[in-house]
Amino acid sequence: MPPEKLVHMANQIGKFFASQPRGDAPAAIADHLRKFWDPRMRRAIVAHLEQGGAGLDPPVRAAVQRLASESGHQTV
Amino acid sequence: MSEDTQMSLIDEIDYGTPPSQAAEMVTLTIDGRAVTVPAGTSIMRAAMEAGTAIPKLCATDMLDAFGSCRLCLVEIEGRAGTPASCTTPVAPDMAVATASERLDRLRRGVMELYVSDHPVTSLDPCTLDPCTQGDVELLDVAAEVGLTEVRYGLDGARHRSTGLDVSNPYFMYDPEKCIVCSRCVRACSDVQGTFALTISGRGFDSVMAAGSDQPFLESECVSCGACVQACPTGSLIEKAVVETGRPDRTVLTTCAYCGVGCSFKAEMKGDDVVRMVPYKDGKANHGHSCVKGRFAWGYTTHRERILHPMIRDSIDAPWREVSWDEAIGFAASEIGRIQARYGRDSVGAITSSRCTNEETFLVQKLVRAGFGNNNVDTCARVCHSPTGYGLSQTFGTSAGTQDFDSVEQTDVMIVIGANPTDAHPVFASRMKQRLRQGAKLIVIDPRRIDLVRSPHVEAECHLPLRPGTNVAVVTALAHVIVAERLVDEDFVRMRCDWDEYQDWADFVLRPEHGPEAVEALSGVPADLIRKAARLYATGGNGAIYYGLGVTEHSQGTTAVMALANLAMATGNIGRPGVGVNPLRGQNNVQGSCDMGSFPHELSGYRHIAGGDVRRLFESDWGVTLNPEPGLRIPNMFDAALDGSFKALYVQGEDILQSDPDTRHVAAGLGAMECVIVQDLFLNETASYAHVFLPGSTFLEKDGTFTNAERRIQLVRKALAPRNGYADWEVTLLLAKALGMTMHYDHPSQIMDEIARLTPTFAGVSYARLEALGSIQWPCNANAPEGTPVMHVDGFVRGKGRFIATEYVASDEKTGPRFPLLLTTGRILSQYNVGAQTRRTDNVVWHHEDVLEIHPHDAEMRGIADGAWVRLASRAGETTLRAQVTDRVAPGVVYTTFHHPDTQANVVTTDNSDWATNCPEYKCTAVQVSPSNGRSPWQQDYEAFSDRSRRIAPVEAAE
Structure with a gap:
């Protein structure tokens, strides 16, 4: 999948959770990606992060980092 | 419904006047028998409820009493004269006689005059040609009152004839047969709310006219057919009845157009549908319909319908008609080949929101249990998926909160991003009835939709917002409600999470959410935002109705949450008359979501990652399920373009025409190696297909649809499928060819499986649906007859959850190139x-x-x-x-x-x-x-x- 599109979609998710008054935005973003993104989409955004993660907003970058660290010991 | 009743013509009882809603009961005697009915009931209705039919022509129970035909006269002990029973309410201890020598004589006299004005050649209905003489309620009544001769002759002067009007494609109007009972005029105004018909002229020159004495087609008539249904003389009659003759049996079924889910009597003659007549006991439509449901079913026999399976090796080649065996075998071998080459996750399916719950359930089962992945989605993705997510986050269920009847108790309606008179016309008529009774209306829409101003309906406020600013405007409404202390604090403290409420209240009070700031973004004057907010918060029962103008935005989900916040803050949830009500687009879009069509969840909105839920299905189906969410429809096209998604089975959805950015969709479909389309016609998507499996129409199968009020209703087979198989049978053929062992003889067995696996459907079965007519889920041990209104004593999720709704501008911004x-x-x-x-x-x-x-x-x-x-x-x-x-x-x-x-x-x-x-x-x-x-x-x-x-x-x- 084109990384620009995934980055755009992930940043949209990020803007919502970052605007919530309480809670851990990166955790909520990572949870949303886990629940609704098919594994190949998650793999693609993790790969994009590993390439430098251009365009990812800070909380989204943190969320994708969590996915990446999980993928170390299980399939993302 | 037993086979016997299916075979006979259902002629519903007409009680003459609508039921009274009064709680107080009154006892009177009718022809010496004691009868107890609610106060306010007419004598006519009380008599009919006791089994005594009083002759009538201008009265029918879909309409308020009119008192014009003078046939329904009765005698009341202690009262002078012979009052009309339709306009006279019952009173305690009243003694009524419905028959006497005097009444018989009066009725015969009246009837004799009516018949003299009606072009009949005989008084005996049996001798008349049912086609040319049309509906003979008039002659039935003549027989009922014992009229045997007409002293004025059958060929005397009649009402002014303005000529036969055949301009409407579906019905015709013969003014000569009109007896000026006004039933059509009242049906148009009271039931439909269009006010297209009137009685023109005076005295003997009176005649019903459409518009300003125009042909029907040129008038403002919306062709709902309520007038045709109401006509007692055949002056207005379906052309199909004139051409085919009168029906002789009825099959009760459910309309396959919009999410209102109207109940219909398919009236049949032999193996032909003669007409569709809305069923009065239908809980969604109460005997009303629109032009689509009543008249637009001719596509079932259209010459372009594809009745034989077809295959081709490439989309450049012509289609080749083949046997079902060959088509199914080809499809299955292609899926197998593609999975072997590109991996298990390279194939998927789209379930149809037009097909039945049972068919939808089967397709997602085919994907999860047969394909071994979760790449299944449904067209709700592109319409109401934000409703599912938004309402489950705030309330805990992915569905509207009310039944349609709730609108009768609504005092203030917000209609946002919906155009009910076009898209949900039968419910729009209900809304207009309530608005004419005095309920107030707030319309939030970029367009001046018909509800903003139409005959006898005018919105109190129309907020013509710039597209893409829903979240800003709804949050501004919340700002006003909190700032002006209009919040129902008792409700919020009792029913919602108080800390979350306070966070939310602080959030909406920020100056950027104030009406002035939002005016600059949305173009809606600040005063109008204030007025609307005050009206909704203080006007009594407030109900929100919304459509795709809310969901189909980059912030669709946020907007749904904003509406849910508004309802909770004002205490407008959990009782009749209030609520948050998505107007669902397609007949079974609610059902297709309920059935587990989304890639991340099983039926009943349970995430596929949940171990317990997955194990329940695994033990029932005897397979191991993949715990990862699959691709959503837009993701499928992206995955196709990157080469990881190669085959798609599409049941009853034209994604190429209906999904956005056609060129992207076409490129995605073009990149797939096997596209299987199951549909009635060679739709646009079929241009990219390799296998075409002919589909069946709603008239050709058994099953259930679930409408926008969570109402599950039976769809009954009226005709044999012209293509040979109902859609569920086609899916079953494909599943078997793929080596799956599932077997069903009838869709009721699929529903039994759904009920077994889905707690909100636990109490649903075909037997219960036959007995109750329809069931609104949740239906289980706690609610054995279903649930009309949700969240009554508490939210499904426990405490209602307020969520901050920050406005994020769409990327679609106007500029010099695209202004x-x-x-x-x-x-x-x-x-x-x-x-x-x-x-x-x-x-x-x-x-x-x-x-x-x-x-x-x-x-x-x-x-x-x-x-x-x-x-x-x-x-x-x-x-x-x-x-x-x-x-x-x-x-x-x-x-x-x-x-x-x-x-x-x-x-x-x-x-x-x-x-x-x-x-x-x-x-x-x-x-x-x-x-x-x-x-x-x-x-x-x-x-x-x-x-x-x-x-x-x-x-x-x-």
């Missing part, structure tokens, strides 16, 4: 991609999509009404005719998407909702300019479309 915003929608006579309605006479009302543009924007561009214009966005361009109208605000243009030769979705983009990927159909930056003709895309597409629909001639047998 206008396009929004799209539907029209009354056509339905979605039009595959069905375009193949009916409904095209007389809407034969092409047009672009609504404000006079100011049109003049600046030198565009005249009716001129061809080019509509372009960053995604693509098309051409269509302009309609210059101030219905849209300056800066906004609007069109429909019913016709493939316009293809509005060439212009819409692949932007989508942040949470669900629901496309942003309702907001596209565009430019409009004069055009000489069709765009290159349209010309190429037509050539491609013709080429891809070729069917090779069948070779003669040896």
Whole structure:
């Protein structure tokens, strides 16, 4: 999948959770990606992060980092 | 319903006047028998409830009493004269006689005059030609009152005849047969709410007229057919009855058009449907219908329907008709080949929101248990997926909170991003009834929809917001409600999480959410925002009705949450008259979501990652399920383009025409190696298909649909499937060819499996549906007859959850290249991609999509009404005719998407909702300019479309 599109979609998710008054935005973003993104989409955004993660907003970058660290010991 | 009743004609009891809603009961005697009825009931109705039919012509229980025909006279002890029983309410200890020598004589006299004015050749209904004489209720009544001769003759002077009106494609009007009972006029005003009919002329010259004494088709008539249904003389009659003759049996079923889910009597003669008549006991429609449900079913026998399976090796080749065995075998082997080559996750399916719950459930089971992945989605993805996510986050369930009847107790309605008179017409009529009784209306919509101002209905406030600013405007309403202390604090403290409420209240109070700040973004005057907020918060029972104008935005989910916040803050949830009500688009879009069509969840909205839920299905189905969410529809196209998704089984959905950014969809489909389309017609998607499996219509199968009020209703087979199989049988054939062992003899067994695996459906079965007529889920041990209103004592999730709704501007911003915003929608006579309605006479009302543009924007561009214009966005361009109208605000243009030769979705983009990927159909930056003709895309597409629909001639047998 084109990384620009995934980055755009992930940043949209990020803007919502970052605007919530309480809670851990990166955790909520990572949870949303886990629940609704098919594994190949998650793999693609993790790969994009590993390439430098251009365009990812800070909380989204943190969320994708969590996915990446999980993928170390299980399939993302 | 037993086989016996299916075989006979259902003639519903007509009680003459509507039921009284009074709680107080009154006892009187009718013909010496004691009868107890609610206070306010008419004598006519009380008598009928006790089994005594009083002769009547102008009375019918869909309409308030009118008291004009003078046939329903009765005698009341202690009262002078012979009052009309339809207009006289019961009173305690009243003694009524419905028959006497005097009454018989009076009724015969009245009837004799009516018949003398009616063109009949005989008084004996048996001797009349049922086709040419039409409905004979008049003659039935003549027989009932014992009229045997007409002293004035049968060929005397009659009412003024204005000539036979056959302009409407579905019914005709013969003024000579009119007895001026006004039933049609009242049906049009009281039931439908259009006020298209009137009695013109005076005295003996009186006659019913449409519009300003115009042919029906030229009048404002919306062809709902309520007048035809009401007519007791055959003056208004369906053309199909005249052509085919009177029906002799009824099959009760459910309409397959919109999410209202009207109950219909399919009235049959032999193996033909003669007409569809709305069923009075239908809980969603109470005997009313629209032009689509009642009349637009001719597509079932349209010559373009495909009845034989077809395959081809490439989409450039012509189709080849083959046997079912060969088509199914080819499809299964292709899926197997592709999975072996590209991996288990390279295939998927789309379930249909037009098909039954049972069919939808089977397709997702085929994917999860047969394909071994979760790549299944449904067209709700592109309409109400934000409703599912938004309402489950705030309330805990993915569905509307009320039944339709709830509107009768509503004092203030907010209609946002919905156009009910076009898209949900039968419910719109209910809304208009309540508005005429005095309920107040707030419309939030970029267009001046018909509800804003129509006969005897006028919105208190219309907030004509700029497309894409719903979240800002709804949050501003919340700002006013909190700032002016209009919050129902008792409700919030008792029912919602108080800390979350306080966070939310602080959030909405920020100055950027104030009406002045939002006026700058949305174009809605601050005072209007204040007025609307005050009215909703303080006007009594407040109900929110919303449609795709809310969900189909990049912030669709946030907007749904904002509406839920508003309802909770004002305590407008958990009782009749209030609530948050998504108006669902398609007949079974609610059901397709309930059935586990989304890639991340099993039936009943339970995430596939949940171990317990998955194990329940695994033990029932005898397979191991994949715990990972699958691809959503837009993701499927992206995955196809990157080479990881290669085969798609599409049941009953035309994704190429209905999904946004057509060129992207076409590229995605073109990149797949096997596209299997199951449909009635060679739709636009079929141009990219390799296998075509003929589908069946709703008239040809058994099953259930679930409407927008969570109401599960039976769909009953009236005809044998012309293609040979019901859709569930086709899926079953494919499943078996793939080696699955599932087996069902009847859809009721599929429902039993759904009930076994889905707690909210635990109490649902065909036997219960037959007994109760319909069931609103949840239906289980706690609610054995279903649940009309949800969240009554507490939210499904426990405490209601307030969520902050920050406005994020759409990426679709206007600028020098694309200075206008396009929004799209539907029209009354056509339905979605039009595959069905375009193949009916409904095209007389809407034969092409047009672009609504404000006079100011049109003049600046030198565009005249009716001129061809080019509509372009960053995604693509098309051409269509302009309609210059101030219905849209300056800066906004609007069109429909019913016709493939316009293809509005060439212009819409692949932007989508942040949470669900629901496309942003309702907001596209565009430019409009004069055009000489069709765009290159349209010309190429037509050539491609013709080429891809070729069917090779069948070779003669040896």
